[in-house]
Amino acid sequence: MNKLFGGLVGATPCTVQLELRPSAGATAAGGSQPTVTVKNKRDEVETMPLFANKDTISGEVKVTPIPGRRTEHQGIRIQLLGEVELASERGHPHQFLSLVRDLAPPGDLTTQASLPFEFGSVEMQYESYRGAQAQVRYLLRVTVARGMGGSVVKDHAFWVRNTQEVPPPGPPIKMEMEVGIEDCLHIEFEYDRGAYHMQDTVLGRIHFLLVRIKLKHMELEIRRRETSGAGAAAKSESETVAKYEIMDGAPVRGECIPIRLSLRPYDLSPSYANVFNKFSVRYFINLVLVDEEDRRYFKQQEITLYRRPEEDPQLRPRAARLPRRMPSLTPSPTPPAASPAAAPAAGANGGAVAAAGAAAQRGGASAAAGEVAAAEGHLMPGGAASVGADAAGAAAAEQRQLEAQPAAVQQQEEKGPPLALPAEPPATGASPLGDGTS
Template sequence: MASLFFKSPVDLDIRLDGDDERKTVDVKVSKDRREKVPLYCDGESIKGAVTVRPRDGKRLEHTGIKVEFIGSIELFFDRGNHYEFLSLVQELAAPGEMRHAQTFDFEFKNVEKQYESYHGINVKLRYFVRVTVSRRMADVTREKDLWVYSYRVPPENNSSIKMDVGIEDCLHIEFEYSKSKYHLKDVIVGKIYFLLVRLKIKHMELSIIRRETTGAVPNQYNESETITKFEIMDGAPVRGETIPIRLFLGGFDLTPTFRDVNKKFSCRYYLSLVLVDEDARRYFKQSEITLFRRTNDQ
């Protein structure tokens, strides 16, 4: 990075071809800031230009200029280490000097991007272009992020989910969801059957839970967050009653399911059914669902 105590002797600008026409993704980069990032796919080339501009017309001596395309995983509890699973480099200029701005074209052809971009609670998987002007004193770098989607073919086997909640001689409920794998714009359709009700149920709610797991044992961290929660029943049900469920996923900030990405993190989703009785006791059942991205799930 450029020194904190001296003004950088050079301005760096990275432009990607077709940025103005390319689709973007609105990414949360910090607690209070979001940013539009260009969207790329697996196998797509990364092409653009780097402009190096010496400041104040001064002569810039350098020991080489390079551009890199990097895929990395950053674990927030391990901030000192970034795990690079993809690293490509091109030399733009041999050691020398410059007095005026110069623009260098670059292209990384047909790049395999095996993972989808992800910004979570404790982990970030990012792809970025980085240009470095190497100097005898301090290198000067500039980075530009891009976002990657991974599209999947809809699964051939997509069985329903059937589970029950029971307390002997007091409560027996069966619930069923029509399938276990959903695309990001899908609709969760299901039914809840009350076979035995001797408890005074006050209300029932359904939640989507996202569970992020980072690191490896013994330094493993689990974080759960509720994506949405809504009440599907208010008041006591009766035996034989059936309650339909219909939940549209398109309005929520969801990602595909990630399992053991580069042996660094996972992100799983669960449907959580919760019943609350008049004494505020809670009875719940969770079932994992799989989310995937189709071509038209932008």
């Protein structure tokens, strides 16, 4: 009897499904709602719909009773919740966002009910986050209220990412590191700036001013530090999220080691100063040197990570630059042979035509080089882009003159040879035949 009663009470009287509509931003882009893959505590990958602050979250809830049965309920509602849960208070989340929509009044369900809902311009100021000390989560909770049979509650999680304002670039970060009382090691390292976005690259250099320790290798780490609580009850935990070896072997005095670390492949989040007065997340660049006796020397520098606004065209990643190469110039076509009638004109103007052709060829080469360099994003020495443009204009003018010359010659042929002027009378005593007779 107890087993039968337990089976009746524990049976699910209905199933709940939730379908989300694309947000306004996704609809404007002409696609479906974007998704994101996130790992949970068991290293399992979950796929969630992705939203941002001020998005409208809407969709439809489908409640289906057991076929052939009637399901009584005391109302159906949906909640949009935002929670912060600390590892030390597991099971007791702190809600910073709670919105409720009533979908149906009390009644009976005999067939599937489709109930639309909408939360307009939801203010979700905190990003979703999963860490060792705390997590921020958003979810849609559908509740089918019932009496003694127990309510049916279904949670649907989604992910939130927000963009931040781009911080000012600021000056480069310069620091020094000295080891030992007698100055056994003195290095100076420099980073290009102190704020980076999620797809950025850390650039810098390390100068060895004094080396009296036999170093084996050097590493660059990115460490994430989570702090929960406040005051004496604050707890901090650090983890290494990125590690990159930048030197292998013993350096010498005066050597300079470049730093280039891409942040794209790593699972990072923006820096959080204070999330709902519960926890904060900070990032550090940790420079680690290891000597031959496996002793470690390190120096940390805090950096700020932010999520750049993707809609800003100035912050989109630039296209990859093509390798530098010599421009391939198309050989100029061979001019057609001149007609015999135009031979005298060509002979008279041969020098000008040859000079104009050479200038046109040089102008064309300069213009082609300028166009190729501009397409590749390179600068030609001495302002070759403007020089190529000027040379192209001069070559075009000279080409028009060359095209006008054959037309002038043809017009001259149609009119006939020029009329000969009457010769002056010969001097007295000279024969007009030139034979010496008078």
